[in-house]
Amino acid sequence: MTKRILITGGAGFIGSALIKHLQEHDHSIFVIDNLSFGNKAFVAIPDDRFFEEDIRDRNRMFELIEQIQPDWVIHLAAIHFIPYCNQHPFESSNINVQGTINVLDACKQTKSVNKVFFASTAAVYPIYNEAVTEQHELNPLDIYGLSKLVGEKLCSEFHLDSGISTVICRFFNAFGPNETNPHLIPEIQDQINAGKRTINLGNLEPKRDFIHTYDMARAVIALMETADIRYDVFNLGRGIEYSVTDIVEAFERQLEEKITIEQEASRIRKTDRMHLLADVSKLKKTTGWEPQWSIDEGIKTLIHQPQT
Ligand SMILES: NC(=O)c1ccc[n+]([C@@H]2O[C@H](COP(=O)([O-])OP(=O)(O)OC[C@H]3O[C@@H](n4cnc5c(N)ncnc54)[C@H](O)[C@@H]3O)[C@@H](O)[C@H]2O)c1
Numbered sequence: 001m002t003k004r005i006l007i008t009g010g011a012g013f014i015g016s017a018l019i020k021h022l023q024e025h026d027h028s029i030f031v032i033d034n035l036s037f038g039n040k041a042f043v044a045i046p047d048d049r050f051f052e053e054d055i056r057d058r059n060r061m062f063e064l065i066e067q068i069q070p071d072w073v074i075h076l077a078a079i080h081f082i083p084y085c086n087q088h089p090f091e092s093s094n095i096n097v098q099g100t101i102n103v104l105d106a107c108k109q110t111k112s113v114n115k116v117f118f119a120s121t122a123a124v125y126p127i128y129n130e131a132v133t134e135q136h137e138l139n140p141l142d143i144y145g146l147s148k149l150v151g152e153k154l155c156s157e158f159h160l161d162s163g164i165s166t167v168i169c170r171f172f173n174a175f176g177p178n179e180t181n182p183h184l185i186p187e188i189q190d191q192i193n194a195g196k197r198t199i200n201l202g203n204l205e206p207k208r209d210f211i212h213t214y215d216m217a218r219a220v221i222a223l224m225e226t227a228d229i230r231y232d233v234f235n236l237g238r239g240i241e242y243s244v245t246d247i248v249e250a251f252e253r254q255l256e257e258k259i260t261i262e263q264e265a266s267r268i269r270k271t272d273r274m275h276l277l278a279d280v281s282k283l284k285k286t287t288g289w290e291p292q293w294s295i296d297e298g299i300k301t302l303i304h305q306p307q308t
Helices: 013-022 058-068 082-087 089-109 143-162 184-195 213-225 246-254 282-289 295-301
Strands: 003-007 027-033 072-076 113-120 165-171 173-175 198-201 210-211 231-236 262-265
Touching: 003 013, 003 058, 013 027, 013 173, 013 213, 027 213, 058 089, 058 113, 072 089, 082 089, 082 143, 089 113, 089 210, 113 213, 143 165, 143 173, 143 231, 143 282, 165 213, 184 198, 184 246, 184 295, 198 246, 210 213, 213 231, 213 282, 231 246, 246 262, 246 295
Parallel strands: 003 027, 003 072, 072 113, 113 165, 165 231, 173 210, 198 262
Antiparallel strands: none
């Protein structure tokens, strides 16, 4: 059924993939994004539905959400690049916590809103050497993870107060087109696309659960369309972990060329998680969602694609 859907942070990496998929249906899409990291060119949204605004502006959030009258609000706007959060703890926690309070309070006041989605993160988990389920104990290691854990608590209070259906989704490591932050895969992509076949990287052993943004988009939509969720928390990953070396090998397979890795001292993190792997059985069981993009297929589409 056609919905009015507001996406905060819709001009970002995951937001743009989500909008592309939502636009395959006859929904009315609205975006609030201050374009600090996102790019308006990533999304085909008419100007009168794109609001270049800051979620820290509480009054404006109340005015806008009342004006838009959304059925669903998908709250993605945040600062999430962990090194940036560590360097800018006030700015990032202010956006991730105060901004979230503003969006949730405005949703509570606007009668049309009947479902809210909050983008949380795998960074709410401490280090585990096995696949993590939603039941694993939470204990974020950094300010980013902590700010998102606060966001989860705010969502829980919001649901108890308002009765509005609320979905919390802990995203693992996204990859795909329109990347906005200098994560591992765009870093390799940039060096490869610049013609380098000897590339400089940091730690090679840590493993991450990389999931394509198009699979994430389909999962977010599946969760929003699942009518009987009142309040619930889901992991969203591929359920497979890859080391840095595995990712470079996937580039090699797609290029059919040898890539040599040189470790660069300035890129090596002194402490790093060795594993971050999602157990996604709850998401699959609840929605029937299955990931479709393999790492090789995803990487194939990134080769020769310019970073923005
Ligand atoms: N990319 C990942 O691997 C990943 C992993 C876990 C969680 N997440 C979460 O998913 C969501 C989307 O992440 P992404 O990768 O698309 O990041 P992104 O930076 O591309 O998208 C975030 C968007 O929010 C906007 N934004 C930032 N501050 C804002 C503010 N004050 N007001 C309005 N808009 C603002 C940015 O301009 C950007 O377009 C975030 O909440 C992030 O924490 C992402």
